[in-house]
Amino acid sequence: MNKFYEVMDAVLKNGIRSYKVKNSKVSLPLRVEAANKTRSRKTGAIGVVRSKEDLSTPSGVKGYVVTSLETLLEDVSLVSHWNPNVFNYIRYSDEERRFLKGHEETNLQQINTFVVDIDTKKQPYTEILTAALDHSVGVPTLVLETPKGFQVYFVLEKPLFISNQNDFRGLRVAKRISENIKQSLVKVLQGVDISCNDFGFFRMPNEHNIRWFSEEMVYDFGSLIAWSKRQDDDKGRGLFVVANEVREHDPTQTAWFQELLKTRHVKGQSGQLGRDNLMFTLALACYSGGKGKGETLDLLDEYNSGLASPLRHSEVEKIVRSAYKGRFKGAHQDYIQELLNEWGSHKEIAIENPMGGWYKFKKEREDRKRSHYDEWEEDLLQYIQQEASLDQPIHWTTQRELCEAVGIPRSSFNVLIQQSKKILIKRVGKGRTAQTGITSVAVLLQCALSYQQTHRVRYKEAVDVLSSEQLNKRILIDLIEDVKWFLEKRGAKSITGKKFNSS
Structure with a gap:
């Protein structure tokens, strides 16, 4: 039961009270101490059900409200599913207090964990661990075995508190991260349910179904945002969706970019800007123009195949990776001009390049x-x-x-x-x-x-x-x-x- 308490504490992140308000079995001093700690933070509620069938009755979800960890620990053997992410409140929709309401995403108080549902046991849970390590965000915090498969928890180091500011922007970002975690695993594992509700009901952990737990394996939300952005590179979409966003300047639509893209006899030698420099300049232009990494690689791969002396494909990949590390804003105007002079058609071309380019973002010396x-x-x-x-x-x-x-x-x-x-x-x-x-x-x-x-x-x-x-x-x-x-x-x-x- 100690291990179960550690799991509950790690997942819930103080989102609900430690002890019951009434009929608690804990000593008064401990309750007073816990109450003093919770005064500085808001606590919410979660919903639990006794069987999977209770999640889909004609009248809705049949269950009851839990507002304390003490209640959860007492009822663990009676509960089949729960909300690991805490809501501001959950109430009853009927006078008999049997059916729940309020478990909508917009009522979330805090997101504690991302959960992936895997509906098969064709692969052991150890394969899930290695797949998550190799192809997703990393080793999961918790893996539960279910009757038909596994549920995989990626717990946050600190909870993400949800507000209605900017049309629930934080919630939308969290949903994108959840989607990308599932998409990263569906490529390498069988049975990943990509349509599963991101922040709904999941299997209740108990002493019989926990197959893996490591309280040290928790995830910083900022790092997950950075990871999710990298996943979105190849999909040509941004993590933050802004209505009617218009990019004022796209370097890939300029005359100098199209001129460099036409070159075919680029080779280069010592003291001369050659293929690597030209392709790096094109890649930086794509990066500053908001192109995805995959889209840029396809473009440069096609360009490289048309060269009289092409580079190896691995070299092209290396150039794109380097351009997308974010160390430079875009292509440098002086380099563009020198490349045009060396390899262009010698037509007079105006260089529109307000991004500057090949200039590093200004950071403190220690940060650099x-x-x-x-x-x-x-x-x-x-x-x-x-x-x-x-x-x-x-x-x-x-x-x-x-x-x-x-x-x-x-x-x-x-x-x-x-x-x-x-x-x-x-x-x-x-x-x-x-x-x-x-x-x-x-x-x-x-x-x-x-x-x-x-x-x-x-x-x-x-x-x-x-x-x-x-x-x-x-x-x-x-x-x-x-x-x-x-x-x-x-x-x-x-x-x-x-x-x-x-x-």
């Missing part, structure tokens, strides 16, 4: 430095994901080759490794013969998850450690030794040398 490290860390993690595998999670190379592959200076690489909580390295040897083994927490988590079918205890230890935001280096070293053990048991390449360290 941090953003660079964040970008390098992201590039390095992507490199590790491509090079490592479940059978051999440690990728061996030299530090020089590694830095060249990622495009990071060695000095910055060393600083990044010291401060990163997601990347682990192991150095063997000295001088020219030195080898660097590199992996990530995510790769090791995937190894542990994939192996847990026959080594459940080791799996749980791995996940418990890797789910923590404050990683304990000593325990993490022991975990890697465990990973080494079960990989060698599978006949994988032996991992030799000293233990991993992050220095």
Whole structure:
């Protein structure tokens, strides 16, 4: 029951009272203390039902109102479904107080969690964990097993409080995030219900149906917004819908953009702006013009295929990724002019470019430095994901080759490794013969998850450690030794040398 209390507390985020107003079994001092804490915040209500059939009776939802965690804990064995997101109020629609009303989205007080309903057991819950890690926002906070499948909770670090300002803008943003989470999982998992009510009734957690819970795996709403925007890139839509929005200037409709798009013999050499520069300029113009990343990649891929000396497709993808990192506002006017002089038809073309371009957003020195490290860390993690595998999670190379592959200076690489909580390295040897083994927490988590079918205890230890935001280096070293053990048991390449360290 202690675990159940932790689950309820983590999900509800103090959205309802701790104890009953009347007939509470808790001592008076504890009730007074809790009442003093709740005076500074608003509390709401949730609805619960005793069976799934009660959700769809001819008279509506048949259930009762819960306004305290104490009541919820007492009734857990009697309840089948609940509202994990708290409403301002829920009332009864009949005099007998059997049917509920008020559980509409516009009456939400706070959003605590996003829930994905999966209506099949064709894949085990461990596959859901790895799919969420690889293809969605990350490892879920809670996974419940239902009679026909699973329900997956992504709990917020802090609740999102809903108001009617700007036509419930916060609610609309939350619904878009919920939609994108479901869309990201439907591509890789069977049975994902994309039509499920975002903030309706879901299975009640109990001591029998909880298959996974990690209170550390909670999500910052700002980070979810950023993630959702990236998902929307390829769909050509924005996260915030503004009625009658008109883009005053679209660089892709200018004469200079169309002129550069016609070039075919662009090559370039030392000291000369060539294919990479031209395509990066086109990509930045698309970015500042509001084009989606996928749309831009299609455009540049078509342009590249028409060149006399085209780039590899992977290079085109890299150019688009770099342009869409948001470090620059748009294409620089001087570069546009030089590219036109070098590769254009030498017609006189006016450069309309009010965005300026290739100018970085002004930030404080400390923030600029941090953003660079964040970008390098992201590039390095992507490199590790491509090079490592479940059978051999440690990728061996030299530090020089590694830095060249990622495009990071060695000095910055060393600083990044010291401060990163997601990347682990192991150095063997000295001088020219030195080898660097590199992996990530995510790769090791995937190894542990994939192996847990026959080594459940080791799996749980791995996940418990890797789910923590404050990683304990000593325990993490022991975990890697465990990973080494079960990989060698599978006949994988032996991992030799000293233990991993992050220095």
